[in-house]
Amino acid sequence: YESPSPIETDSEDEVIFNRILKVNKDCSRYLQEGDIVPQRSRSAINCRNCYWPQSSDGIVRVPYVLDPTYEESHIKGIQEAMAEFETLTCINFVKRQTERDYLSIKSADGCWSNYGKVGGGQTVSVMKGGCMWKGIIQHELDHALGFLHEHSRSDRDKYVKIMWEYISPADRPDFKKFENSNNLGLPYDYSSVMHYGPTVNHTTIVPIPDGAVHIGQRQGLSNMDVAKINKLYNCSRCSTILDAAFGSLKSANHPRNYSHNTNCVWLIRTRSRKISLHFRAFELQKTRGCQGDYVKVYDGSSKSSTVLMDKTCGSKIPTDVVASSNLMLVEFVTDGAGTASGFQATFTSGRIGHFFKVRETLIPFKIASSSTVTNGCANASEDSNFQSTLEQTFL
Ligand SMILES: *[C@@H]1O[C@H](CO)[C@@H](O)[C@H](O)[C@H]1NC(C)=O
Ligand SMILES: *[C@@H]1O[C@H](CO)[C@@H](O)[C@H](O)[C@H]1NC(C)=O
Ligand SMILES: *[C@@H]1O[C@H](CO)[C@@H](O)[C@H](O)[C@H]1NC(C)=O
Numbered sequence: 351y352e353s354p355s356p357i358e359t360d361s362e363d364e365v366i367f368n369r370i371l372k373v374n375k376d377c378s379r380y381l382q383e384g385d386i387v388p389q390r391s392r393s394a395i396n397c398r399n400c401y402w403p404q405s406s407d408g409i410v411r412v413p414y415v416l417d418p419t420y421e422e423s424h425i426k427g428i429q430e431a432m433a434e435f436e437t438l439t440c441i442n443f444v445k446r447q448t449e450r451d452y453l454s455i456k457s458a459d460g461c462w463s464n465y466g467k468v469g470g471g472q473t474v475s476v477m478k479g480g481c482m483w484k485g486i487i488q489h490e491l492d493h494a495l496g497f498l499h500e501h502s503r504s505d506r507d508k509y510v511k512i513m514w515e516y517i518s519p520a521d522r523p524d525f526k527k528f529e530n531s532n533n534l535g536l537p538y539d540y541s542s543v544m545h546y547g548p549t550v551n552h553t554t555i556v557p558i559p560d561g562a563v564h565i566g567q568r569q570g571l572s573n574m575d576v577a578k579i580n581k582l583y584n585c586s587r588c589s590t591i592l593d594a595a596f597g598s599l600k601s602a603n604h605p606r607n608y609s610h611n612t613n614c615v616w617l618i619r620t621r622s623r624k625i626s627l628h629f630r631a632f633e634l635q636k637t638r639g640c641q642g643d644y645v646k647v648y649d650g651s652s653k654s655s656t657v658l659m660d661k662t663c664g665s666k667i668p669t670d671v672v673a674s675s676n677l678m679l680v681e682f683v684t685d686g687a688g689t690a691s692g693f694q695a696t697f698t699s700g701r702i703g704h705f706f707k708v709r710e711t712l713i714p715f716k717i718a719s720s721s722t723v724t725n726g727c728a729n730a731s732e733d734s735n736f737q738s739t740l741e742q743t744f745l
């Protein structure tokens with residue numbers, strides 16, 4: 351297992367929320383809690399009828415338009431961040447046709463969003479050269495879906511201690527809690543994409559009772575973030591994120607027989623590239639063309655990604671499957687007839703030659719642009735070519 355290249359460490363070792371704060375610090379715009387647009391019509395942050403409507407097919411379609419100044423790499427990055435919502439939840443971000451309410455995703459001054467659906471076109475700011483990271487985009491989209499920061503939940507004092515003495519009076523309002531937050535009956539999640547991370551000097555948020563618990567999220571949506579979206583939006587989805595460097599997955603009940611009419615996905619999202627999937631057990635109902643029960647594997651985070659292993663059934667153990675990046679999607683579908691013991695598989699990541707090529711091209715950029723990467727709004731527009739190249743590589 352290789353450690354990431356120096357610049358990946360710089361970036362990926364930073365908690366998404368902290369990075370947002372750093373970028374927005376240099377912006378003059380007034381934001382609540384660091385990145386939420388204050389609402390003219392709402393004196394406090396609250397949400398009444400601020401959720402996006404569900405269609406009769408169960409899908410929640412959120413229309414969006416993109417800033418015409420985004421380049422191809424930005425668009426690709428934003429769409430990849432959106433694709434994970436679509437894979438794991440019933441939220442689909444769709445290009446706006448004529449819908450009245452929609453997201454206008456723009457490269458404005460910082461990384462920020464409204465809380466929930468506001469009505470009409472509402473801006474989600476994903477600034478080029480600062481906010482173009484999958485986790486940041488997902489964080490801002492999650493606000494637009496109606497989610498607040500995890501550490502501002504009404505019950506947060508049971509899970510974290512706010513170290514007020516280390517927070518300047520000017521910043522204290524950002525650590526307010528929301529007495530009437532909708533916690534959905536789901537647990538507090540230290541690893542939410544909406545959670546504050548450890549800070550450099552003094553720790554401002556300490557988990558209780560064990561202060562050593564990891565806080566914040568470095569990659570993207572957590573399993574609990576997904577569960578919360580699915581609960582809030584009444585989605586019945588069977589989806590799991592696997593984000594360790596290696597691990598395993600299996601069909602429900604394995605080695606006992608799986609159930610009929612299921613549809614589950616596992617999104618393997620590791621920090622190093624080249625995920626390798628190895629089946630250890632495989633026993634699925636055999637049908638012509640595997641139209642009944644099957645396992646299918648994709649090279650990326652969505653069902654529109656390249657297929658690595660097409661519909662597979664029967665009892666022959668498939669050969670290993672290797673993804674080209676740090677994302678792999680495994681889909682398991684069963685019909686209403688026939689059952690068997692299912693499958694079990696393990697995955698690993700890292701150990702690739704290609705990696706070093708990536709590192710060589712990144713080092714010169716690090717030297718040249720070390721200040722622009724973290725300095726946020728103040729010099730965001732300079733060096734935009736550098737930024738695009740960096741972002742493209744990371745996304
Ligand atoms: C950390 O402390 C140093 C020295 O006291 C100060 O200059 C710096 O701004 C602080 N950094 C943060 C992120 O608070
Ligand atoms: C989910 O279902 C409940 C109960 O049917 C309903 O009250 C709620 O408005 C639904 N939520 C959304 C976001 O549509
Ligand atoms: C489990 O599946 C196997 C293979 O299809 C079948 O022979 C067996 O009867 C099933 N067992 C149960 C308890 O359903």
Ligand SMILES: [Zn+2]
Nearest residue numbers: 385386489493
């Ligand atoms: Zn936020």
